[in-house]
Amino acid sequence: MSPAFPRRGAFPWALGAAVALLLATACADGDDEPAPTSPRPTASPTSPSPTATGAAVITMEGFEFSPANPQVRPGEKITVVNKDSEAHTVTATEGDAFDTGSIDGGKSGTFTAPSEAGEYAFVCTFHPNMTGTLVVR
Template sequence: MPPSHRRRRSVPLALGAAAVLLLATACAGGDDEPAPASPSPASPTRSSPSATAGGARITMKDFAFSPANLEVRPGGKIAVVNEDSAAHTVTATEGDAFDTGSIAGGKSGTFTAPTKAGEYAFVCTFHPNMTGTLIVR
């Protein structure tokens, strides 16, 4: 084989070997544990009902509020997720402390907790058997 052919073959082999060496070096030195998966921003997270990274949350499922009693900070934002097919509301039973309005089945909404500490009973205006208490501290 002429010397020019040997040189052309050795260049791709040398590049391939360098790439393998580079990858092996880049992967070494760290721990062998995979990085923890983080939830995508669009996917809902399941966590403590009273304190989550994004704030408090009430879920409406099977014609019930979960949690039925939720503790929040004054003026805190509360996410409301309707997992039923029927529309629901989260409405304070006394005064006009808060009211989400109608949240269609499969949809979400938010409301702001009252700024005054206390216990606020709430109901779904469409389904009065759905009740709960918002505890503001």
């Protein structure tokens, strides 16, 4: 007498049908509305526009400022990110409009844009070939 098993090949088919049925009912929620989609992530800012937090960012990398001519609002807080191994500064070339002081490699700092609109040239005091202009609008 042989055991009472389904014929050969029937078990995998039956298992597949059961899984398909479970998936179909698990995915059906009775709502004909399409599922909401999440917003696509945006790239991190590399332009002079403010970040989502409202603060502008200047990056120091490869002994250059990026962006070299950031545009900010009067009194806006600006984050400075040093991606080089050497220390850098962001220092106004005329007067004392702003100066981050030394920012070590791999570190960040902040400063506040002048309250008066205008263009403010800046330099890294350690590396005078690193220059830019802060545009306050």
